[in-house]
Amino acid sequence: MGTYGGVDKRRAIAEHFLFRQLVSSDIDRILALSVERHYDDGQVIFQKGEEGSSMMIVLEGRVLISVIAEDGKELTLNYIEPGEILGEIALIDGKKRSANATAVGACTLLYITRAEFIPFLRKNPGVAIHLLMILCEKLRATSNMAENIGLLPVPARLARLIIRIAHADEKKLMPGQRVRMNLSQREMGNLIGTSRESVNKTFSQWQAQGLIQLRQDYVVVLEPKRLSWLSETEL
Numbered sequence: 001m002g003t004y005g006g007v008d009k010r011r012a013i014a015e016h017f018l019f020r021q022l023v024s025s026d027i028d029r030i031l032a033l034s035v036e037r038h039y040d041d042g043q044v045i046f047q048k049g050e051e052g053s054s055m056m057i058v059l060e061g062r063v064l065i066s067v068i069a070e071d072g073k074e075l076t077l078n079y080i081e082p083g084e085i086l087g088e089i090a091l092i093d094g095k096k097r098s099a100n101a102t103a104v105g106a107c108t109l110l111y112i113t114r115a116e117f118i119p120f121l122r123k124n125p126g127v128a129i130h131l132l133m134i135l136c137e138k139l140r141a142t143s144n145m146a147e148n149i150g151l152l153p154v155p156a157r158l159a160r161l162i163i164r165i166a167h168a169d170e171k172k173l174m175p176g177q178r179v180r181m182n183l184s185q186r187e188m189g190n191l192i193g194t195s196r197e198s199v200n201k202t203f204s205q206w207q208a209q210g211l212i213q214l215r216q217d218y219v220v221v222l223e224p225k226r227l228s229w230l231s232e233t234e235l
């Protein structure tokens with residue numbers, strides 16, 4: 001049983017919100033049903049419109065979730081980190097993929113097929129309820145992103161992104177709180193519909209104003225109340 005990028009297969013399942021309630025024998029069963037697959041940087045994992053027959057847990061690397069807009073531009077929806085899942089929509093409804101998935105860096109994914117997993121869900125309704133909660137959370141995040149891009153200025157979008165990442169780590173923002181971003185400024189820009197330069201400019205202004213401190217791989221939030229206020233600013 002291998003470990004990839006710091007994420008052990010069994011631990012990835014046992015500690016995930018979706019499977020946390022399962023007993024050891026159920027986790028062993030999921031492991032027995034799963035298959036590992038490896039992808040190179042930039043390799044397509046699946047494309048929008050393809051038949052969906054599996055859900056994946058990221059063990060190593062990251063996965064970019066995106067769609068192509070009507071003008072031909074790629075719109076970034078999310079980055080799936082080690083220990084997180086993707087492909088769960090098609091797993092549940094058996095329909096076509098709703099977005100594209102691309103490997104960012106060398107990726108190792110743990111596949112669980114629909115044919116194997118649906119019978120498991122029927123026997124474990126608690127897991128099914130948790131899966132619905134994950135789907136709802138992702139739907140809300142997508143709706144918020146659409147609102148951000150359409151209505152909010154860049155500082156508000158960036159503030160919302162920082163708060164969202166902090167909450168995803170189950171952290172309540174406090175003065176001096178470190179928020180590990182795990183994203184380049186270009187990736188942040190992709191997520192909020194702006195350029196790397198705009199993200200850098202906003203961070204620089206915030207740092208000069210004493211709102212944050214920038215570090216190599218995290219942001220120190222010095223004034224969380226002001227950041228929260230910025231996230232709600234529309235003009």
